[in-house]
Amino acid sequence: MSLDLAQVLDVLNSKFPQSILDVKEYRGETTILISKDKLRDIFGFLKEKFEFTFLADLTAVDYLEIKSPRYEVVYHLHRFGPDCEENVRIRIKAEVSEKDLSIQSLTPIWSGADWLEREVYDMFGIEFTGHPDLRRILMPEDYGPYPLRKDFDVRDREASKESFKKELEQGPE
Amino acid sequence: MGVNSSPSLGGDGFVTTTIESLANWGRKNSLWPMPFGTACCAIEMMAVFASRYDLSRFGAEVARFSPRQADLMLVSGTITYKMASVCRRIYDQMPEPKWVIAMGSCTCGGGPFDSYAVVQGIDEFLPVDVYIGGCPPRPEAVIDAVMKIQKKIEMEGAPIV
Numbered sequence: 001m002s003l004d005l006a007q008v009l010d011v012l013n014s015k016f017p018q019s020i021l022d023v024k025e026y027r028g029e030t031t032i033l034i035s036k037d038k039l040r041d042i043f044g045f046l047k048e049k050f051e052f053t054f055l056a057d058l059t060a061v062d063y064l065e066i067k068s069p070r071y072e073v074v075y076h077l078h079r080f081g082p083d084c085e086e087n088v089r090i091r092i093k094a095e096v097s098e099k100d101l102s103i104q105s106l107t108p109i110w111s112g113a114d115w116l117e118r119e120v121y122d123m124f125g126i127e128f129t130g131h132p133d134l135r136r137i138l139m140p141e142d143y144g145p146y147p148l149r150k151d152f153d154v155r156d157r158e159a160s161k162e163s164f165k166k167e168l169e170q171g172p173e
Numbered sequence: 174m175g176v177n178s179s180p181s182l183g184g185d186g187f188v189t190t191t192i193e194s195l196a197n198w199g200r201k202n203s204l205w206p207m208p209f210g211t212a213c214c215a216i217e218m219m220a221v222f223a224s225r226y227d228l229s230r231f232g233a234e235v236a237r238f239s240p241r242q243a244d245l246m247l248v249s250g251t252i253t254y255k256m257a258s259v260c261r262r263i264y265d266q267m268p269e270p271k272w273v274i275a276m277g278s279c280t281c282g283g284g285p286f287d288s289y290a291v292v293q294g295i296d297e298f299l300p301v302d303v304y305i306g307g308c309p310p311r312p313e314a315v316i317d318a319v320m321k322i323q324k325k326i327e328m329e330g331a332p333i334v
Binding site for chain 2: 138139140147152153154155156157159160161163164167168171
């Protein structure tokens with residue numbers, strides 16, 4: 001059974017009237033901007049009712065000096081066929097402001113969100129409430145800055161050097 | 174070294190040498206590399222070990238993935254700060270005497286990665302004997318580096334002229 005995306009949007013609008021902020025259509029790609037308060041409900045609803053069973057990607061963008069609120073967390077959902085021509089993808093964004101760097105975790109819905117959220121936390125410092133194990137995943141655990149923030153100098157190696165020095169002194173666990 | 178085959182000394186002949194040069198001769202012809210490959214240079218390193226370029230012609234084909242049994246560390250590939258502590262620890266675990274080859278521009282100086290995560294040359298934390306430039310270097314260049322190491326081993330303990 002194929003899926004009509006316009007119908008999904010209608011149902012979403014009537015079920016979460018305050019939370020669907022914007023819908024954009026560009027080159028056949030649909031992007032929905034939602035508010036972060038109802039995040040988990042909306043994703044749970046999309047998964048249960050419309051069978052968007054696959055969280056294809058989860059990342060974030062820093063819009064420093066371009067717009068406020070500063071961060072956007074981006075989710076890509078995929079709905080399988082059943083025929084491959086009937087696959088549907090949607091992109092969902094939620095804004096996160098600099099003052100309140102937290103957003104609901106999607107790990108109760110997709111356990112695969114675990115490492116993706118850890119990566120966003122590692123690179124942007126956005127905290128996912130309800131995450132089972134929110135630690136840095138790429139950088140050393142005692143690393144200070146958040147490297148993908150636009151106000152971080154990519155060539156700044158001081159924090160890396162410090163973590164490295166500490167690691168050498170302490171040795172393996 | 175000298176060869177002696179006088180009948181008064183047994184006839185079959187024997188070699189006179191010094192302990193140092195005998196040990197150096199043995200060491201330089203049986204280098205056991207510890208391949209520390211982290212990126213694309215490691216693929217080229219495999220080519221060096223394989224039959225076309227065949228590093229075993231220089232006695233260095235027994236790649237030991239245990240640092241305890243190796244005396245030549247071949248660092249090939251981008252080294253990040255997180256990997257650097259592992260790299261240093263493996264070097265520390267190798268028994269003396271030991272030598273290090275930095276293979277490729279990443280290990281020599283960070284390569285194209287002028288970033289917060291990448292070490293700008295492994296000589297920040299390791300004593301390097303031979304640097305090989307290139308991205309990645311040709312297998313011949315790696316063989317040249319091994320021969321330079323052999324030459325260096327040969328000179329060990331020799332008087333400085």
